[in-house]
Each structure stands twice: as C-alpha cells, then as structure tokens.
Amino acid sequence: MPTSQDMTTELDPGLLDALQHQVAVFARRAEQTRLGGTGQLRNSMDRAAYLLLNRLDREGPMGVKALAAGMGIDSSTVTRQVAPLVDSGLVKRTSHPEDGRAVVLQLSPRGLDRLEEVRSSRRTLMAEVTDGWTPEERASFCTLLTRFNAALSARQSAHHAAGGGSSQGG
Structure with a gap:
C-alpha cells in the first residue's frame, strides 16, 4: 500500500503547492467575506x-x-x-x-x-x-x-x- 509520501512524490509538487496555496487563499477570502451574500444580507x-x-x-x-x-x-x-x-x-x-x-x-x-x-x-x-x-x-x-x-x-x-x-x- 503506498504511503502518502509515495503518492505525493508521484504527483507534480509544483501543482500540489499551487493547489494548497489556492485552497488557503480561498479559505481566507471565504472567512473574510463569509460568502455571506450581497446587499443588506451580506454577512448576516x-x-x-x-x-x-x-x-x-x-x-x-x-x-x-x-x-x-x-x-x-x-x-x-x-x-x-x-x-x-x-x-x-x-x-x-x-x-x-x-x-x-x-x-x-x-x-x-x-x-x-x-x-x-x-x-x-x-x-x-x-x-x-x-x-x-x-x-x-x-x-x-x-x-x-x-x-x-x-x-x-x-x-x-x-x-x-x-x-x-x-x-x-x-
């Protein structure tokens, strides 16, 4: 059974770095805006x-x-x-x-x-x-x-x- 280290080395490390970075940016932006909507209901x-x-x-x-x-x-x-x-x-x-x-x-x-x-x-x-x-x-x-x-x-x-x-x- 491959370990997670084996799986990571088989994949493109640059792509995995970009993916984890984009997920982190998304999480920060989602928390900042709370994806709450628009108008008066935003963040409500x-x-x-x-x-x-x-x-x-x-x-x-x-x-x-x-x-x-x-x-x-x-x-x-x-x-x-x-x-x-x-x-x-x-x-x-x-x-x-x-x-x-x-x-x-x-x-x-x-x-x-x-x-x-x-x-x-x-x-x-x-x-x-x-x-x-x-x-x-x-x-x-x-x-x-x-x-x-x-x-x-x-x-x-x-x-x-x-x-x-x-x-x-x-």
Whole structure:
C-alpha cells in the first residue's frame, strides 16, 4: 500500500503547492467575506448557523446526535451552536414523537424564511463571482468542489475514528 509520501512524490509538487496555496487563499477570502451574500444580507448569518439551518431544512427534524453525526461535529458543539438559533426563534425544540423524553430540533417557519433570504443573497453573490463563466464551468467547479469537500470529510471522519480528535467546524 503506498504511503502518502509515495503518492505525493508521484504527483507534480509544483501543482500540489499551487493547489494548497489556492485552497488557503480561498479559505481566507471565504472567512473574510463569509460568502455571506450581497446587499443588506451580506454577512448576516454565520457559517455554523447557515449549515445547521440548511441541514434541518433538507433533512427535516432530527435530534442533536443525528445532526452532529451528519455534520461531522460533536454533539456539544451542535448544542452550543443551536442555542442562539432557538433563542432567536429560527429553530424549535420539540419532543420526539415516539420518545417524549428525547428532543428534536426543527426549522421554524421564521427560520425557513430567514434561510431563504440568505440563500437568495448567496445565490446572487455566486452569480456575481462567476460572472463570465459558462454554465458548464460553473457545473464543473461545483462538481470538483463537492468532490474535494467529500474527500476532506472522509479524511476527517477516518482521522476522528482513529482517535485523532474532534471537529469543531461544519
């Protein structure tokens, strides 16, 4: 089985350096702008809140453990990140339909409205940033970025399963 050192030497080191540099620049710019969208909604929802609300919208109500597992983060992190969303009325805590002792998190109507506002603003930003790209270039970039994120997630999951620590991001 080749080691990661073997794999790196088989590839173009200059290209790998350029790739890691561009990923670092992207991460810095994404954090600076928070890719928050345009207009008044720019930077109006932090990354953790957006990812939590988005997952609840796409997958429906779920418990903290399921939400944490799906996002690859600790339950304590989800609990901490959800608290302000509950306080602001974007997420509701309800009893589990089959086990009244368990708590289920659910996107509230207000949370859905807010999420849609932010999504619309972020769509506008993506259209502006990729202005001049063909539809095929946008689709290709999305496919490659999705694949890159999936590979990072799989690596992080494997590292976590091997006892390498916990994740705090999303």
